Amino acid sequence: MSEKERIYIAACGVCCSVCGLFVKGICLPCGSGLPADSDIVEKKMAEQRKNLGRTCSRLQCVVDKGVGYCMRDCPEFPCKMYKETTFPYSERFIGMYERRNR
Template sequence: MATGPCGLACDACGLYNRGKCASCGPGNSIEARAKINIQEQLGFRCPVLACAITRNIDYCSRDCSEFPCSRYERGPYPLSQSFLQMYRRRSGPQH
């Protein structure tokens, strides 16, 4: 299943299934580098994808000790504030 570093499953997205969007792929993937290059050409850069590539991690919540971070707090996507709060609660005092 195609999944971005943010944890969103591309296979569940209508845009992806209609060929309107390509998967970001894990942060270490060829797909991720291709996606960020296309975004930069369009004048946009997903901060979550860019960070995963820079930190050399595949998936934020699984691989990054700083998840959830300010990149998730600032943006209107990809995860809701209530999910982030729940994640912190369940993760314990380190978050």
């Protein structure tokens, strides 16, 4: 399977494979906190440090906690990081998720 055929889902749930920046070769996929993605995550975090001066707080969090995906694997989802910003989920989505996931 080629790089372009693989489906990359970021720890936050965004599908990197359909992102125009990834498709155009401008951006690396984020990867997840799963051990199988450790090489992808290392490269992505290095790219983020170089281009942004920091790493994605969500990606760093899953790595630190040892969980694969925020929404699927973290018992704290939606946490403060998701509630204080609208990326990648809107306030309405977070509210709906909380109501349905009681």
